[in-house]
Amino acid sequence: MLNEYGPRYASGFEVKFAVSQPKTLFEKIWDDHVVVQEAGSPAVLYIDLHLVHEVTSPQAFQGLRDRGLRVRRPDHTQATMDHSIPTTDNRLRIIEDPIARKQVEQLRINCQEFGVPLADMGGLDQGIVHVIGPELGLTQPGMTVVCGDSHTSTHGAFGALAFGIGTTEVEHVLATQCLLQNKPKTAEVRFVGKAPAGVGAKDLILALIAQIGVGGGTGYVLEYTGEAISELSMEGRMTLCNMSIEGGARAGMIAPDDVTFEYLKGRPRAPQGADWDAAVERWRQLPSDPGAVYDKTILVDVSKLEPMITYGTNPGQGVGISQPLPDPAHLADSNQSAALKKSLAYMALEAGKPLLGQPIDVVFIGSCTNSRISDLRDAAKVLQGRKVSDKVRLMVVPGSEKVKKQAEEEGLPEIFKAAGAEWRQAGCSMCIAMNGDQLTPGQYSVSTSNRNFEGRQGKGGRTFLASPVTAAASAIEGAVADPRKYLS
């Protein structure tokens, strides 16, 4: 007689078939991509999609040149430029910073020489690398995706295994299409309950990182589950997975479902026709099996969350927007207490008080976390018919040329400009402040980007991370503001 585990023998022994072991989403993709696994060595993992940008690739291409190697699979490689390019309107004519100009020109030379497709400035495919991959339909469920950029975790939103690598590894992938990897551990992050109004993907991920800390995910691949996750749009899922690295995780991922397929259907690089149906059939097998085992499970209660904001100098230092900032004097661990004290000193903030009403100088809406069309629509809804405080500079920077075009078709730039905002060209912009867009020392910003490290947005600059609606509301008030009153 057969039962769910396999044959039951008369002797009473039950034989479990190895093939029926339930697997997680991560394990399925991992097992599908191991080319070789020798004892005592890391796995050789096959990479389906390698994204390349100007900042972390020059030394890798040079390495190939020095060894006389070619790019083995240019057809699995896509380059663009995003980090060091200006977001000014005249950038096609000139990149004024000579060092940045040289880096951008070097990427063009490298792509030309090695036959790598390049989404260059001026073309409709250019944009932040993590915005254009999904947009082109390059990022698909079940794939391995890497890039010399820690926010490659973004692509995990599609049920892909996607993670950032260093430049030496960029060279490995360029040369072999493979990567050496030790198998990470897995954690399920289950968001429990329904998110209240005004609480979006950005708030969910900031809440998780505040809960586990910036090192909490180290060594793990996180799979996000729960009702609050399956209800998110693809863009929200990308925002969430994007910041997995801010919790220290190797990658973040979400099981593909109809929302995923709907987003991908008809995109230029997605499978077409009969291939599409076959692909969807395959992708439906990817979600974790019932009973699959994770190395650990983290629960996040979302039902009582508020819009989140960070106050410190790492993304784990976040609170609900009406909550008082923690007091170093109340922390038992002396290391933690010292770290909090140092952060508050850098930010010139007082413990024990909420951030609401804290005056700000700049609002930045952009970055691979929150520069997609839905982010811009959300911000526009808050800004429509209102004015940005005259004390504040509001920069709105679309994540890609396509986002920009779409926003223009919808009339969003008119709303931003009427409110007093700048509408800029696609790129990383003030997320990383290596392209001319930056804070001056001492300035405060509310930013929709992902890092509030000291000086991240310009030497001496101070960053509060928040969602697009919180950023827009704060721009109006000239101070950190609760977005909920603008959302009814």
Next chain:
Amino acid sequence: MEPITRFQGKVVPLPVRDIDTDQIIPARFLKTIDKDGLGKSLFCDWRYLSSGDPNPDFILNQPRAEGSTILLAGDNFGCGSSREHAPWALMGFGFRAVISTSFADIFKGNCLKNGLLPIVVDEATSAELFEAAKADENLQLTIDLESQTLTLPSGRSVEFPIDAFSKKCLLAGVDQLGYIQNLMPSIEAYEARVGDRVTTV
């Protein structure tokens, strides 16, 4: 890469946790297309005043940092971006090892590929080392990769973890690309079996 076996070095303590790669090397120095010359910008925003002069309060500007090769840092060192410029900058300054209670994943991988040893110790050992570094400005430690041990001033030896494969490569002074290249027939067989999951052209 030079083989690494055993070395003795002077320690400089930086008792700060969660030091991110933006502090190790700020983004504005990432516009270079080389690996060289980053050592002078290591910890730039902590190390230099707005005038451009060295900040005398920062430990790397103090006499004790001269000739140091081992950085002793707080927990979760190297979090943030994947920039390999971070280990390049640390090595450019002269560091050969960093000791912490934990390292961010990508940073650790980048270190191992460049021959900068990321040495993980437990909290008690870390505390002992910070104490010792406070007491002795010339604190020297011996690191032995073969036996994976760190010899403390007290004479006590502690073992540190390192994955077997990286260790083999570091001891021999070979990089890891050759290992993958030797497996090319398996990679080609994999591609033939699986086909293209996506194409960019």
